[in-house]
Amino acid sequence: MSDQQQTPHDIPDVSGRTVAVLGGTGDQGRGLARRFAVAGLDVVIGSRSAQRAQTAAEELGAGDLPIRGLENAAAAAEADIVIVAVPWEGHRELLVSLEEELAGKIVVDCVNPLGFDKQGPFALPVEEGSAAQQAASVLPRSRVVAAFHHVSAVLLLDPEVDAVDLDVLVLGDDRDATDQIRALAAVIPGVRGIFGGRLRNAHQIEAFTANIIAINRRYKSHAGIRITDV
Amino acid sequence: MSDQQQTPHDIPDVSGRTVAVLGGTGDQGRGLARRFAVAGLDVVIGSRSAQRAQTAAEELGAGDLPIRGLENAAAAAEADIVIVAVPWEGHRELLVSLEEELAGKIVVDCVNPLGFDKQGPFALPVEEGSAAQQAASVLPRSRVVAAFHHVSAVLLLDPEVDAVDLDVLVLGDDRDATDQIRALAAVIPGVRGIFGGRLRNAHQIEAFTANIIAINRRYKSHAGIRITDV
Numbered sequence: 001m002s003d004q005q006q007t008p009h010d011i012p013d014v015s016g017r018t019v020a021v022l023g024g025t026g027d028q029g030r031g032l033a034r035r036f037a038v039a040g041l042d043v044v045i046g047s048r049s050a051q052r053a054q055t056a057a058e059e060l061g062a063g064d065l066p067i068r069g070l071e072n073a074a075a076a077a078e079a080d081i082v083i084v085a086v087p088w089e090g091h092r093e094l095l096v097s098l099e100e101e102l103a104g105k106i107v108v109d110c111v112n113p114l115g116f117d118k119q120g121p122f123a124l125p126v127e128e129g130s131a132a133q134q135a136a137s138v139l140p141r142s143r144v145v146a147a148f149h150h151v152s153a154v155l156l157l158d159p160e161v162d163a164v165d166l167d168v169l170v171l172g173d174d175r176d177a178t179d180q181i182r183a184l185a186a187v188i189p190g191v192r193g194i195f196g197g198r199l200r201n202a203h204q205i206e207a208f209t210a211n212i213i214a215i216n217r218r219y220k221s222h223a224g225i226r227i228t229d230v
Numbered sequence: 231m232s233d234q235q236q237t238p239h240d241i242p243d244v245s246g247r248t249v250a251v252l253g254g255t256g257d258q259g260r261g262l263a264r265r266f267a268v269a270g271l272d273v274v275i276g277s278r279s280a281q282r283a284q285t286a287a288e289e290l291g292a293g294d295l296p297i298r299g300l301e302n303a304a305a306a307a308e309a310d311i312v313i314v315a316v317p318w319e320g321h322r323e324l325l326v327s328l329e330e331e332l333a334g335k336i337v338v339d340c341v342n343p344l345g346f347d348k349q350g351p352f353a354l355p356v357e358e359g360s361a362a363q364q365a366a367s368v369l370p371r372s373r374v375v376a377a378f379h380h381v382s383a384v385l386l387l388d389p390e391v392d393a394v395d396l397d398v399l400v401l402g403d404d405r406d407a408t409d410q411i412r413a414l415a416a417v418i419p420g421v422r423g424i425f426g427g428r429l430r431n432a433h434q435i436e437a438f439t440a441n442i443i444a445i446n447r448r449y450k451s452h453a454g455i456r457i458t459d460v
Contacts, residue, residue, distance in 0.1 A: 008448050008449050009449075119428060119430075120427070120428065121427075121431075122430055122431060123431070123433070123434060152459075165458040165459065166458060169441065171441075194445065194449075195444070195445065195448045195449075196441050196444065196445060197350070197351075197440060197441040197444035197445070198349060198350065198444065200349075200352055201351075201352060201353070201437070201440050201441050201444065203353070203434070203437065204353060204433070204434035204435075204437035204438045204440070204441065205434075205438070205441065207431070207433065207434035207437075208434045208435070208438060210427065210431050210434070211399065211401075211426050211427040211431050211434065211435065214425070214426065214427030214428065214431065215424065215425065215426060215427070215457060215460060218238050218425045219238050219239075219424075219425075219459075219460045221457075221459040221460045222459050223457050223458060223459050223460050224457070224458040224459065225455050225456065225457060225458065226455065226456040226458055227445060227453050227454070227455060227456075228395040228396060228453060228454040228455065228456055229382075229395065229449075229451040229452050229453050229454065230445060230449045230451045230453050
């Protein structure tokens with residue numbers, strides 16, 4: 001699709017895609033699933049428990065929205081685009097177990113490896129450099145993208161919030177894949193998907209979530225970022 | 231000053247302060263020096279060569295602005311607030327050599343330890359975690375703050391650019407020091423100084439500059455960031 005682009009702002013059409021959200025019963029996963037479904041995309045919430053996934057889908061409005069719940073592997077198998085929104089603990093093991101189901105797909109890692117102590121949040125060291133690079137390492141047949149790290153689950157889940165004041169940074173080494181995820185981000189009203197660099201520069205985007213948490217504590221905010229002059 | 235604060239947005243008065251910019255003959259240093267002097271602060275450009283520092287000061291308008299040039303140690307000795315805008319190579323050695331002159335002062339590190347190869351910019355590993363933490367490690371008697379990493383030297387130096395569309399993230403463990411540097415950032419029209427977390431979370435702010443460079447290459451921009459909901 002990139003050879004059809006006139007400007008770096010152009011995005012492809014992602015309507016009609018099926019998006020799975022692994023770890024979709026957590027706050028961030030439910031928030032993204034809800035917004036994608038509201039935008040009309042076919043959404044599958046994945047969880048270790050199919051029952052919990054179905055319950056989450058129902059609570060998010062499965063009666064009115066195109067959203068359903070399945071066990072993680074089944075959710076991954078159904079989707080064109082798979083969002084990984086699981087806790088950092090268990091991240092590698094889950095992806096290893098789904099290598100077959102995720103082959104050939106765009107896998108969007110939005111996991112933030114963070115620790116917390118009395119002084120607040122801090123970035124955890126990751127052997128591969130970042131959660132996204134770990135995903136790329138264990139999923140050689142997938143097209144791994146890093147995105148959606150800084151979205152506020154509170155805002156995504158709040159039905160009173162129509163538009164979210166946020167740029168989603170989208171990182172990856174595959175131009176078509178990052179363009180599709182830029183388009184996926186832009187289905188959320190108010191959000192732009194901005195290319196944010198190669199996957200090897202994902203660590204600081206994940207770790208920046210620690211700074212956002214510190215900002216939220218100081219300013220009692222649901223902070224996000226906007227990129228200026230773009 | 232923090233006990234006089236009504237809100238986390240309040241900032242102290244920094245007018246009348248003397249600000250030294252070490253490495254002030256580089257683009258980032260000259261850009262900051264110019265903006266601080268335009269705002270009426272007393273500015274001293276520091277360089278290894280007093281002559282080069284004086285030349286830079288003259289080129290920035292020393293005849294009309296309160297700006298002069300001195301050798302780094304003399305510049306540091308004159309100032310209340312010292313900006314460290316030197317290249318990463320030589321960062322530690324310079325600070326070690328100025329430990330005495332910088333004692334008791336607010337030292338603002340804005341150095342980005344980056345490497346470049348055919349695939350573009352990337353963050354360099356730093357033994358202490360970040361340039362700012364390295365500064366804190368070698369300057370135990372100084373109050374080290376991290377800030378001004380993402381400012382575009384091009385915009386700061388452009389006399390046609392009245393206001394800069396940017397939030398400066400200010401990190402540190404000393405509330406009064408970070409408040410003063412938030413105020414220093416805010417003397418640049420358009421800029422807000424936003425508390426961005428403790429010094430241990432400085433690495434990702436420094437490394438994020440690699441992403442900004444990648445964004446600038448893709449979008450042909452002079453990108454900065456804004457924090458939303460703050």
